[in-house]
Amino acid sequence: MPAETNLPTNVEAATPEGLERSRAARAALKQVETEPGAKKPDPIVIADNITRTFGGLTAVDVEHVEIQRGVITALIGPNGAGKTTFFNLLTGFDRPDTGSWSFNGTSLNKVPAYKVARMGMVRTFQLTKVLAKLTVLENMRVGATRQRGESFFSAMFAPLWRAEEEANTEKANHLLERFLLIKKREDFAGELSGGQRKLLEMARALMADPELVMLDEPMAGVNPALKQSLLGHVKSLRDEGRTVLFVEHDMDMVRDISDWVIVMAQGKVIAEGPPDSVMGDQRVIDAYLGAHHDTALTFEEEERILAEAEKELEEEAESND
Amino acid sequence: MDFVSLFGDSIQQAIGPTAIVYALAAIGLNIQFGYTGLLNFGQAAFMAVGGYTMAAFVSTWGLSFWLGIVAGLGLTAVLALLLGIPTLRLRADYLAIVTIAAAEIVRQVVGSVSLKDWFGGQDGLQEFSDTFRSYNPFSDRIEVGTLVAWSANDAWVMLVGWTLVLLCCLMTWLLVRSPWGRVLKSIREDEDAVRSLGKNVYSYKMQSLMLGGMFGALAGFCVALRSAAINPSMFATDVTFFAYTVLLIGGAARVLGPVVGSIIFWFLITFLDLFFSQATNPSSGPLIPPSIMTETQASLMRFIFLGLALMLLMIFRPQGIFGDRKELAIDAR
Amino acid sequence: MHVRLLRVSVLVPLLLGVFFALLVSTSGGAQASPAGTSVAPAAVEEPECVKPKERDDDTIHVQGCLRDKRGGGDKPVPGVTITVEDDQGKVVGTGETDETGLFDIPLPGSTIDVLGKTFTIKIDTKTLPEGTALQDPKQVSLKQKINLETDVFVTFPIDDKPEVESDLERALDLAVGGIVFSLCLAMAALGLSMIFGTTGLTNFAHGELITFGAIVAFWVDQWPGDITIGGLNITFVVAMVIGFVASGAFGWLNDKALWAPLRRRGTGLIAMMIVSIGLSIFLRNVYQYAAGANNRNYSQYGNAAPINWGWFTFTSRDVFVVVISVAVLGATVLALSRTRMGKATRAVADNPALSASSGIDVERVINVVWIGGAALAGLSGILLGLTQGFNYQLGFKVLLLVFAAVTLGGLGTIWGSIIGAFVIGIFIEVSTLFIPAELKYVGALVILILVLLVRPQGILGRRERIG
Numbered sequence A: 001m002p003a004e005t006n007l008p009t010n011v012e013a014a015t016p017e018g019l020e021r022s023r024a025a026r027a028a029l030k031q032v033e034t035e036p037g038a039k040k041p042d043p044i045v046i047a048d049n050i051t052r053t054f055g056g057l058t059a060v061d062v063e064h065v066e067i068q069r070g071v072i073t074a075l076i077g078p079n080g081a082g083k084t085t086f087f088n089l090l091t092g093f094d095r096p097d098t099g100s101w102s103f104n105g106t107s108l109n110k111v112p113a114y115k116v117a118r119m120g121m122v123r124t125f126q127l128t129k130v131l132a133k134l135t136v137l138e139n140m141r142v143g144a145t146r147q148r149g150e151s152f153f154s155a156m157f158a159p160l161w162r163a164e165e166e167a168n169t170e171k172a173n174h175l176l177e178r179f180l181l182i183k184k185r186e187d188f189a190g191e192l193s194g195g196q197r198k199l200l201e202m203a204r205a206l207m208a209d210p211e212l213v214m215l216d217e218p219m220a221g222v223n224p225a226l227k228q229s230l231l232g233h234v235k236s237l238r239d240e241g242r243t244v245l246f247v248e249h250d251m252d253m254v255r256d257i258s259d260w261v262i263v264m265a266q267g268k269v270i271a272e273g274p275p276d277s278v279m280g281d282q283r284v285i286d287a288y289l290g291a292h293h294d295t296a297l298t299f300e301e302e303e304r305i306l307a308e309a310e311k312e313l314e315e316e317a318e319s320n321d
Numbered sequence B: 001m002d003f004v005s006l007f008g009d010s011i012q013q014a015i016g017p018t019a020i021v022y023a024l025a026a027i028g029l030n031i032q033f034g035y036t037g038l039l040n041f042g043q044a045a046f047m048a049v050g051g052y053t054m055a056a057f058v059s060t061w062g063l064s065f066w067l068g069i070v071a072g073l074g075l076t077a078v079l080a081l082l083l084g085i086p087t088l089r090l091r092a093d094y095l096a097i098v099t100i101a102a103a104e105i106v107r108q109v110v111g112s113v114s115l116k117d118w119f120g121g122q123d124g125l126q127e128f129s130d131t132f133r134s135y136n137p138f139s140d141r142i143e144v145g146t147l148v149a150w151s152a153n154d155a156w157v158m159l160v161g162w163t164l165v166l167l168c169c170l171m172t173w174l175l176v177r178s179p180w181g182r183v184l185k186s187i188r189e190d191e192d193a194v195r196s197l198g199k200n201v202y203s204y205k206m207q208s209l210m211l212g213g214m215f216g217a218l219a220g221f222c223v224a225l226r227s228a229a230i231n232p233s234m235f236a237t238d239v240t241f242f243a244y245t246v247l248l249i250g251g252a253a254r255v256l257g258p259v260v261g262s263i264i265f266w267f268l269i270t271f272l273d274l275f276f277s278q279a280t281n282p283s284s285g286p287l288i289p290p291s292i293m294t295e296t297q298a299s300l301m302r303f304i305f306l307g308l309a310l311m312l313l314m315i316f317r318p319q320g321i322f323g324d325r326k327e328l329a330i331d332a333r
Numbered sequence C: 001m002h003v004r005l006l007r008v009s010v011l012v013p014l015l016l017g018v019f020f021a022l023l024v025s026t027s028g029g030a031q032a033s034p035a036g037t038s039v040a041p042a043a044v045e046e047p048e049c050v051k052p053k054e055r056d057d058d059t060i061h062v063q064g065c066l067r068d069k070r071g072g073g074d075k076p077v078p079g080v081t082i083t084v085e086d087d088q089g090k091v092v093g094t095g096e097t098d099e100t101g102l103f104d105i106p107l108p109g110s111t112i113d114v115l116g117k118t119f120t121i122k123i124d125t126k127t128l129p130e131g132t133a134l135q136d137p138k139q140v141s142l143k144q145k146i147n148l149e150t151d152v153f154v155t156f157p158i159d160d161k162p163e164v165e166s167d168l169e170r171a172l173d174l175a176v177g178g179i180v181f182s183l184c185l186a187m188a189a190l191g192l193s194m195i196f197g198t199t200g201l202t203n204f205a206h207g208e209l210i211t212f213g214a215i216v217a218f219w220v221d222q223w224p225g226d227i228t229i230g231g232l233n234i235t236f237v238v239a240m241v242i243g244f245v246a247s248g249a250f251g252w253l254n255d256k257a258l259w260a261p262l263r264r265r266g267t268g269l270i271a272m273m274i275v276s277i278g279l280s281i282f283l284r285n286v287y288q289y290a291a292g293a294n295n296r297n298y299s300q301y302g303n304a305a306p307i308n309w310g311w312f313t314f315t316s317r318d319v320f321v322v323v324i325s326v327a328v329l330g331a332t333v334l335a336l337s338r339t340r341m342g343k344a345t346r347a348v349a350d351n352p353a354l355s356a357s358s359g360i361d362v363e364r365v366i367n368v369v370w371i372g373g374a375a376l377a378g379l380s381g382i383l384l385g386l387t388q389g390f391n392y393q394l395g396f397k398v399l400l401l402v403f404a405a406v407t408l409g410g411l412g413t414i415w416g417s418i419i420g421a422f423v424i425g426i427f428i429e430v431s432t433l434f435i436p437a438e439l440k441y442v443g444a445l446v447i448l449i450l451v452l453l454v455r456p457q458g459i460l461g462r463r464e465r466i467g
């Protein structure tokens, strides 16, 4: 099955032309202003006026944002900043109240999630979604897009899809090896540890040969040793010529591998720029420090929480009228 | 107590036409619930639409039997579409409620006085089985040993029925080992994940609902043809619940689960029924005094046991009697 | 704290019972003599209609008795002309009812000649005595196929002369019935919705909680002798309160014995749903085992006299049902929004994990919700049984409508379930203006599907969270 994009299907290693392209892209970033909503020389995703409210709460309110092709962009922000919601909106898992956005120049308004994925924009989830009662290998095979055997009528005739299945298995094995899961190949995905699930989800996303990989907190729960090798994998994605957008709370990682950082707080993009400049930005520091921290709740606070829950319920009821 | 006839009759039921009907209905549920995780609680509706379309084509409109079969299958597919469109995008429990509602709608509509001219009201329809029976190769009763015997008509229904069951199982087997089946299983596990991998989840769910519904239509044909009559009481809500019990006994998401389940189910149900009716039979000196259980009450015992069995099965052996707990398809833990 | 919620929900109906008792006693003799008592009214003995003896000739007769049974009486209706026509419309026999109301018309020819033929038996409504009419004015003829070699016995029920009602009056009457039904439905739906909201369980055995209330109340109602306070018969009120409390206890038992252990094991929601189906089948058949399959009625409010109030016509029974259910629904909603337990309930429904971490005893909240939800369901069953009689299938039959109401309103929302119940309940009654009465449930269920098409999350529901 030919891949949709002109990207290399061999994900084993960086390719010369991929490396070349990503180097050029990174160089181009140098000229970009460090302003929220800055224009990029070669954007793969452009979003305008995206808003999404839940009841009374505005979770996302992004005026303008562009993602540069061929680089690693990090999306950071305090808890509840709206990063996951923004991911959901971009990938068609949720519908914004207003706004328009495009991928490779194609408008994605009202495009269903599965079509977005087929276009080459594949995401993972913050709370991992592995297919628990399928083996690791089967999980990987599901990841391949446009399989002939996935249509009802050819499904019953194995010869029609056997060759393709073998090719996919081959590819899956390569990826599993790379993500250190090859020994778990025949295990049920439900038996994997939390970190292994993260890995499996990332590997599975790559089965689709995406042009843009969107990772929601890929490192949460992954052990430090493995983290290093994962960082290498993410970088190698870029070096194959793919674009990576990821959400992460681990600042070391962000500093380490990202070429560009976008900061969200309370639904808005408040800063953008290369990692070092962004982390020194006063607005960013304020956003993080000013953010509400989850603390253990005392017994006396119970009443207050009930009152809040009640208020929320009422607001919801009102907004639903 | 006459245990020999008790066993004989139970075996007769366990492989007789009724078991076929429930095996087919459960094969449909297996596709929908076992593999895709769709909670169709209206399998009775699919059976009714299949059976009634065939019957009405022949006995009301005087059309060909074969046309009736084709139309029956076609209309169940349409029913699946109608039910799927509003619910397949929603959480699983919405489908459950809408399908159970649909089963009631279908049953009340075909039983209504307003449409009596078409569907015969509560009396239902008869006289549509001639074509089917004209192909019957058996002319005499079929006796196996001294215990079990079937009329020529039942034998013919059984021959056709078990062939259908095997074909359906074969089809299920071919499908679930293919990438198509893998997508269904993935949807059962987590449909958002499947969506993120570029599969049109909605379309797959619809295909699953339609296919399972059409297996249900086959069950509907069988139930009508075996008694040469069809009426609304054959499609009560409990029919679907029994089919679920059948599926869960044999083990959901196992190709032969519904067949094994149906055989065991009907053996046990018949056994219990005969046991209690003999135990309370006044003419043979009842084992159980009438002050504790009358004959009418005895006929309820099998359902009391069935309800209990369904609960206990789901709690202690959700993978079915023979299933492997690790491959358990339903989220039961 | 849950004790308070309970006390509120038990006390309110009690108080209301007393209140209503006063209402009845002040409204004078509006209420008819209690029905269901086996003592016949001390009227003049009416001549009985005796079915003629079997003859041994080879003919078949069409026979029947016209009796006027209005108001519990049984009077013969003499002098009414009956004709019998064959399938070509030719009159083959006529007869007139005698002083016992009997008519007896021989069919022409011998048994062989008429066997398998269909005859039409017509009643001449012009010959009916003044003030009487057929119960179903349209049914002036009956078709009868001769299947057996015995005489056939037919009857035409007699009733008041129907007043010609305007569509508006009919709509209002139906609306009254709809509101009464909606209120009963709303209690059951609220119970289901509370349980669903806090536990996520779609409880198919909810119908059996409804039936449970009706059966317990019936059992109390059948205790020999009447319970009276100052000459006022409150047997049913006592039965209702006991049924209500027993239902709450049954809910507690359901949770403690089955659902709480399953939650502790981490049983999945779908698995629990199927367990509830098993429980439903089990309980329904146990009910039938214990109580039989007969239709039952309570000893009071059997045939309450209609009261005219402006454009509306209703009975004291309607008033009773409305007062009780409005009060109980009101008390529940108040309890949910005002009391600590109520707030905790809503917090658990909103986010169980957060509630647990903020010190709410989630299991206890759920247990109280089960008590309250089952008590509401039971009361709903008692009042449904009061308005339309009941048997062991009462709850199973309305379960689908309860589901429809809850789904329509949005699964798990409190207001939604009440609104949904009203949409369904009123629709069912009023729709009979436009569609045949036998299809009214079908209409309601179709509405459910249509609403889901337009507004998938139900009227007040909210969408789910992803990612």
Ligand SMILES: Nc1ncnc2c1ncn2[C@@H]1O[C@H](COP(=O)(O)OP(=O)(O)OP(=O)(O)O)[C@@H](O)[C@H]1O
Pocket (backbone or CB within 6 Å): A054, A057, A059, A077, A078, A079, A080, A081, A082, A083, A084, A085, A086, A126, C463, C464, C465, C466
């Ligand atoms: N379906 C929903 N319904 C109601 N509120 C929601 C929903 N989804 C998100 N929110 C709210 O929107 C806000 C943004 O949530 P989001 O999950 O996007 O944050 P985030 O930036 O991903 O946070 P984190 O870093 O903790 O993952 C939060 O306040 C959250 O409570």
Ligand SMILES: [Mg+2]
Pocket (backbone or CB within 6 Å): A083, A084, A085, A126
């Ligand atoms: Mg997030």
